[in-house]
Amino acid sequence: MRVYPKPLEIGDEEGFSTGKDLFGKSELAKGMSNLVAMVEDPLVIAFDGQWGSGKTTFLKMWAGELRKSGHPVIFFDAFENDYVEDAFAALAREIVELAENQAPAKSQVAQTIKEKATHLGALLFRGTAKVGMKVAVRAATAGLASSDDFKDIGEDIGKEVEDAAQAYMEQLLDQPRKQKEIAESFRTALENLPSLLAPPAEGEKQKPLIFIIDELDRCKPHFALALLERIKHFMAVPNVHFVLGVHLTHLQSSVRYAYGNDINAAAYLQKFISLTILNIEGAEERRQTDLHKYADHLARTLAFSNNRERQLEASVETIIRLIQREQMSYRTLERAFTVLALAIGMTSENRLQLGAIMGGLVMMKLLRPDLFKKAKQGSLKLEEVREFLRFSPDEDRGGGMGWEEQWWTYLLADPLPEELREFGKSLVSYSFRSRPDVVKHTANYVIDRLSPA
Incomplete structure (x- = not known):
């Protein structure tokens, strides 16, 4: 299992070969x-x-x-x-x-x-510390010159670099x-x-x-x-x-x-x-940003299984939104995918994985360890999640709650909004004592899992 993307190997005369110009540059x-x-x-x-x-x-x-x-x-x-x-x-x-x-x-x-x-x-x-001329000269000149290159500086120059440099500089300053x-x-x-x-x-x-x-x-x-x-x-x-x-x-x-x-x-x-x-991208369609392109590349590189694509897609949208908002780099996306690869790869398919909240937990782990600790302890509040994730309204639903916000609200809202009472019926088959326990379970046994089960 690969959890970190292999760096692109680019030959000296390879250029923008097919498959490696991920961003169309x-x-x-x-x-x-x-x-x-x-x-x-x-x-x-x-x-x-x-x-x-x-x-x-x-x-x-x-x-x-x-x-x-x-x-x-x-x-x-x-x-x-x-x-x-x-x-x-x-x-x-x-x-x-x-x-x-x-x-x-x-x-x-x-x-x-x-x-x-x-x-x-x-x-x-300029003079360096008093060490042998040959060693000092080659170190100071990146190997370009040796002590022999200074042999014509003057007969009275000693073997030390400091003396050689000083005498040579005095000679030059006179001319x-x-x-x-x-x-x-x-x-x-x-x-x-x-x-x-x-x-x-x-x-x-x-x-x-x-x-x-x-x-x-x-x-x-x-x-x-x-x-x-x-x-x-x-x-x-x-x-x-x-x-x-x-x-x-x-x-x-x-x-x-x-x-x-x-x-x-x-x-x-x-x-x-x-x-x-x-080196910045121009305005593009939402799903065609460079971050989305790189996320697709990472998903192919890390070879996520097909039956995990739904969880991955939902998680990635959250991750990309936060990276764009905070103006972070592709390196942050790589780190997030490493955590996702471990979480998905180490978790058995019969264990609950909610992609809608996994992305948020991954970014909490990377950027807000204090919130992730609360998630593991079962004390995370919906207000803290809203402040950190800043949910985007669902334009297809007339500006209402999107899928991600619905899940977080269903799991952490107290009391539960009337319109979401039937929302989490799919969780009935899992034995959770309370709705917040789903977040606690995901933080501890999916995101932070280090052994397969």
């Missing part, structure tokens, strides 16, 4: 591809969406489409690399690796990029023109790289290098902001575009963490970001 990808292909001036594009909204999946698929169309592409997970001391080194390493992997016949290309990056990285380098030349030489080498990796045919426009940086908002604040600053100052060259997978609201928090709450974080980020593309 291939058209958005085509538009983005057209944009980066048409613009020669350097772009920094923020692909903005909350955590768990599918940014990484989309960007990996888009990267595949770009590669298939001949673009050189780098996909960089910033969160996995924020242990590196210097942000420039982390970015430069990816560029060097791309040159080494895609231009083996032009080894001089990779060597030139590496030399220029090493010189500029040394300029930016302001040399500093500028080093930065310009790296930019020139980077600007020439796209044409060497993807030479255009006669009459064709140069395909730019696309550098995708994902999970930027999950990095340590200083590392995330250093990445943006390095891009702006040293990597903003024609035909090299950066696309950031990011939740800008979180990144703004990183700005305030680094520079204080008084700073205008949105305005600060505008200095680095050319334009923003929002």
Whole structure:
């Protein structure tokens, strides 16, 4: 039995293949591809969406489409690399690796990029703790440089990194023109790289290098902001575009963490970001939202049995309504389906399962443990349920109570409304002492069940 969905595996050149583009984002990808292909001036594009909204999946698929169309592409997970001391080194390493992997016949290309990056990285380098030079230099430069790369700094430089960095910086500060030349030489080498990796045919426009940086908002604040600053100052060259997978609201928090709450974080980020593309869905029919599409995918992935579909459908509608109301992500939907998969999979078919209340209990367990505890104890009140679930009126019934609200009202209302006295006749075959016991039973022996019976 599977209780958690298997992550989508997306090959480097797979793109938006049939069956994996769950949300129909291939058209958005085509538009983005057209944009980066048409613009020669350097772009920094923020692909903005909350955590768990599918940014990484989309960007990996888009990267595949770009590669298939001949673009050189780098996909960089910033969160996995924020242990590196210097942000420039982390970015430069990816560029060097791309040159080494895609231009083996032009080894001089990779060597030139590496030399220029090493010189500029040394300029930016700041002293670390006093450890052996070889270890410290390679750690601080993400493996891009070794101690040998610093051998021409000066004969009087000792073996310690701190001394090497300090002496080299003193030498550079005495030669302001040399500093500028080093930065310009790296930019020139980077600007020439796209044409060497993807030479255009006669009459064709140069395909730019696309550098995708994902999970930027999950990095340590200083590392995330250093990445943006390095891009702006040293990597903003024609035909090299950066696309950031990011939740800008979180990144703004990183700005305030680094520079204080008084700073205008949105305005600060505008200095680095050319334009923003929002990863949100447009208005659609109620049953065609991205959450519904993903719920259908999860149901197929977790292979719920056909005879449980009614309970599942009723539960899912409640779950999706609450996720939309609270503006939560697909990750929350996955967690809810995990609880549902355990509940349905571990419960025998002859045990009562009311889908109309299971969805509400699942979300209480995830979001309001205090209410779920009351449900398990049999002390949950209808007023608390109404406040949490905020039932939607049934438009087909003229705005009256929907199926879900009818069940909760029937089970918890005291006294029971006259119009619902015949509502729960189907429960007669089950031996419950009282109507509220059905909620208690479902919380304890369905939602929280951990062994089959």
